[in-house]
Amino acid sequence: MKKIHIIGLGLIGGSFALAIKKSLPQVTITGFDKKQQHQEDAKSLNLITEIKEIPDQDTDLILLATPADTLLPIALQLLENIGPDTLIIDFGSTKASICENLANHPKRSQFLAGHPIAGTEYSGPRAAKEDLLERKVFIICEMEKTDIHLKEKAYILLDALNMKLRFMDPKDHDLHLAFVSHLSHISSFMLGKTVLDKMDDESHIFDMAGSGFASTVRLSKSSPEMWVPIIKENKLHILEALGSYIIRLQSFQKRIAEGKFEDLQSEMENINRIKDILDLDK
Amino acid sequence: MKKIHIIGLGLIGGSFALAIKKSLPQVTITGFDKKQQHQEDAKSLNLITEIKEIPDQDTDLILLATPADTLLPIALQLLENIGPDTLIIDFGSTKASICENLANHPKRSQFLAGHPIAGTEYSGPRAAKEDLLERKVFIICEMEKTDIHLKEKAYILLDALNMKLRFMDPKDHDLHLAFVSHLSHISSFMLGKTVLDKMDDESHIFDMAGSGFASTVRLSKSSPEMWVPIIKENKLHILEALGSYIIRLQSFQKRIAEGKFEDLQSEMENINRIKDILDLDK
Structure with a gap:
C-alpha cells in the first residue's frame, strides 16, 4: 500500500x-x-x-x-x-x-x-x-x-x-445506530435546549451543573452540519427511536404525577443493568 | 475543630x-x-x-x-x-x-x-x-x-x-436543580431503557455504541435508592422540567417528520452555544 x-x-x-x-x-x-x-x-x-x-x-x-x-x-x-x-x-x-x-x-x-x-x-x-x-x-x-x-x-x-x-446488514445498521447513537444526540440537544430556555441567567448553569449534566449534555455541542444530514438520511428509524423514547418519558412522567414511586424504583433498578452491559468508561 | x-x-x-x-x-x-x-x-x-x-x-x-x-x-x-x-x-x-x-x-x-x-x-x-x-x-x-x-x-x-x-433560596435551588441535574438523570435512565427494550441481543449495544452513547447514558447507572427520594421530594419541579423536555422532543420529532431540516439546523446551532457556557470538561 x-x-x-x-x-x-x-x-x-x-x-x-x-x-x-x-x-x-x-x-x-x-x-x-x-x-x-x-x-x-x-x-x-x-x-x-x-x-x-x-x-x-x-x-x-x-x-x-x-x-x-x-x-x-x-x-x-x-x-x-x-x-x-x-x-x-x-x-x-x-x-x-x-x-x-x-x-x-x-x-x-x-x-x-x-x-x-x-x-x-x-x-x-x-x-x-x-x-x-x-x-x-x-x-x-x-x-x-x-x-x-x-x-x-x-x-x-x-x-x-x-x-x-x-x-x-445496512438496514440493521441504520436501525441500531438510530437507537444507540442518533437518539442520544437528539436527547442531548433537547436537554441542552430545555435548560437554556429555562435559565434567565445562563451563568447559573455553570455554577449548579455537576459533572452529570455535563456528561449528558455533551453531545449537544456536536456539529449540526454533520448531524442534520444523518437525521435526514435515517429519518424513519430515528422517528421510531425518538417516538419510543418519548413514550417512555411520558410513562415515567405519569408515574411521578401519580406518586407510583415503587414502580419507578424497580424500573430504574432494572435499567441499572446497563452498568454490566456497557462498561465502556472503565 | x-x-x-x-x-x-x-x-x-x-x-x-x-x-x-x-x-x-x-x-x-x-x-x-x-x-x-x-x-x-x-x-x-x-x-x-x-x-x-x-x-x-x-x-x-x-x-x-x-x-x-x-x-x-x-x-x-x-x-x-x-x-x-x-x-x-x-x-x-x-x-x-x-x-x-x-x-x-x-x-x-x-x-x-x-x-x-x-x-x-x-x-x-x-x-x-x-x-x-x-x-x-x-x-x-x-x-x-x-x-x-x-x-x-x-x-x-x-x-x-x-x-x-x-x-x-431553597425554592430557587430546587427549581434549578430539577433542570440541571434531576432532569438529566431521568433523560439518561429513559435513554437506557429505550435502547435496552429495543435490543434483542444486548451484546450488540457494546459493539455499536460509541463514547457518545456511553456519556449520555452514564447517569442511568446511578442508584435508584438515592434518586427515587429526590424525585419524590422535588416532584413538582421535576414534572415541570420533564414536561418542558418532552414538548421540545415532540417539536423536534414533528419537524423531522415534516422534513423541516433547515429549521432543525438553526435550532441545533443555537444550542451549540452550550459549548461556551459550560466547558466543564476542559
Whole structure:
C-alpha cells in the first residue's frame, strides 16, 4: 500500500490521517476538503502531504469522510474516474441509502461501505486525534459486494489502525445506530435546549451543573452540519427511536404525577443493568 | 475543630471523610451508616476512626449524607440531643422541604442547609474519592438562619476542602436543580431503557455504541435508592422540567417528520452555544 487519499479532513478524516501516518509511515497521504480553512489547517497540522482535488490513478484507497448526504454524489463521481486498483471506502453514519443507490453500479466492487464508531463532540481538522480510532469498532456492510483483492487493502489499513471489524446488514445498521447513537444526540440537544430556555441567567448553569449534566449534555455541542444530514438520511428509524423514547418519558412522567414511586424504583433498578452491559468508561 | 461525625458513609459521606482526613488531619472522624456492609467497608477503607450511632456531645460538625427522604427525621432526632456547640449540615439534593420543616424549630440555628454539587454514577463507600469535592460548588440555603459562630465551623471545613460557596433560596435551588441535574438523570435512565427494550441481543449495544452513547447514558447507572427520594421530594419541579423536555422532543420529532431540516439546523446551532457556557470538561 502506497497511496491513500482522504476526502473530508475534519475530525474523522483528520484522525485517520494521523493514525495512518503513525501506523503505515511508508504511505503517502493526499487529501481534499471543500472548506479552505480545513485545507489550510490540515496542511499546517501536517495531517496530509498534499492537497489534491483529483486523486492519482494509482491511489490504493480513497477514504470518504464528508457529511452523510454528500457521500453518494462524491462516490459516483469518483467511480467514474478511478483506476482499476483503487478502493473507495465511505465512513457515513448511515448505510442503507448509499448501499441501495450503488447496488447496481458497474463498479460496485470498487466500493466498501464502512462506519467507524468513533467521534467526539468537536469537529474540524484541529479536533483530530491520533488515537481516536484505536480499538474502536469499524462496521462493514455488504462486504460480499466488494472485490476480494481490493478488500484486502481495507483490511491492511484497519488492522494497522487496530480497529475491530464487525459485519452487518445496512438496514440493521441504520436501525441500531438510530437507537444507540442518533437518539442520544437528539436527547442531548433537547436537554441542552430545555435548560437554556429555562435559565434567565445562563451563568447559573455553570455554577449548579455537576459533572452529570455535563456528561449528558455533551453531545449537544456536536456539529449540526454533520448531524442534520444523518437525521435526514435515517429519518424513519430515528422517528421510531425518538417516538419510543418519548413514550417512555411520558410513562415515567405519569408515574411521578401519580406518586407510583415503587414502580419507578424497580424500573430504574432494572435499567441499572446497563452498568454490566456497557462498561465502556472503565 | 476537633470532631466531625458523618451519617451516611456512601459516595458523598465517604468522599467528605477522605477529604477531611487529608485537609484537616487533626480532626477525629466518627460516623454511622445503617447498612452493615457500608459500616464494614468504611472501617476497612479507613474512611473513619470509629463507628458510633450517637455522636459525642462535643462534636463540632455532624454531616448528613443519607438519601433525601431520610434527612428530616434524622435531623429532628439529632437536634433533640446535640450539645450547644454542634452544627448539623445536611447534603440533600432538595432543599425546600427540609428548610420549611425546620423553619420554626427551636434549634434551627444549629442547622445549615447545604448541597455539594458533586457525584458520580457509582455509590457506596468504595466509590468515595479523596478529590471528588475539590473545587466543586457547595450551595448553602437560608444561611441567615444559622448561628454565626456555628456557621464559622462550616466555613472552616468547606474552605479546607477547597469548595466554592454559593448562596441560594431553597425554592430557587430546587427549581434549578430539577433542570440541571434531576432532569438529566431521568433523560439518561429513559435513554437506557429505550435502547435496552429495543435490543434483542444486548451484546450488540457494546459493539455499536460509541463514547457518545456511553456519556449520555452514564447517569442511568446511578442508584435508584438515592434518586427515587429526590424525585419524590422535588416532584413538582421535576414534572415541570420533564414536561418542558418532552414538548421540545415532540417539536423536534414533528419537524423531522415534516422534513423541516433547515429549521432543525438553526435550532441545533443555537444550542451549540452550550459549548461556551459550560466547558466543564476542559
